[in-house]
Amino acid sequence: MIEVSHGPIDTAALQQSLSNPAAGGYCAFEGWVRNENEGHEVHRLEYEAYEPLVISEGEKVLAEARERFPFLEARCVHRVGLLELGECAVWIGVASPHRDEAFKACRYIIDEIKVRLPIWKKEHYANGDSGWVNCERCAAHGIAD
């Protein structure tokens, strides 16, 4: 299940929602807002998403992960709007019978989400400037990974 959240992500409640008596392993990934990117001091981030396709593409990613690394439960929540330093921007949790599937599925899901889902990140810098990640600066540098 994948969701877009317009407010803070309640990671404790999400973890609880994955509880399953058959689960012997649980792995979560949290992406946090950090204060620096490529030498620029970042004050806050702004995420934008096109929700209908975040949901449909995100469900495909989760189905692929389940096929590769069979797990019991997985959830993903991505935040949108203005986020302050330290806030959780994305949360992924996977519960599985053994740890290996949980680790690998969690990694697969975050890696695919970052390159496939229509979500954009605008950095607001200490000097008052702002820029869309992977757009302006990366285009100028000839990179976009």
Add this chain to the structure above:
Amino acid sequence: MKTITVCYFAIFREHAGVAEETLSVDAETAQDVFEFTRSRHGSTEPNGHCKVAINDHMADWDTPVNDGDTVLLFPPVAGG
């Protein structure tokens, strides 16, 4: 000519100054629509890392467009 509704996101929306607009375009593919909007709004973003969707389904740049379609232009994504 086809009537196409184009939706812009993130930096594309800022370049276009609107979130969406309906255009008459001489276009066969999603690529043609992108080229048309790029020259219309002066964007220089290459499409190599951009994505496109048609009527809420992910598409390829050579996917044909039809009269009445909604084309969603996605600049390079950066989730996570």
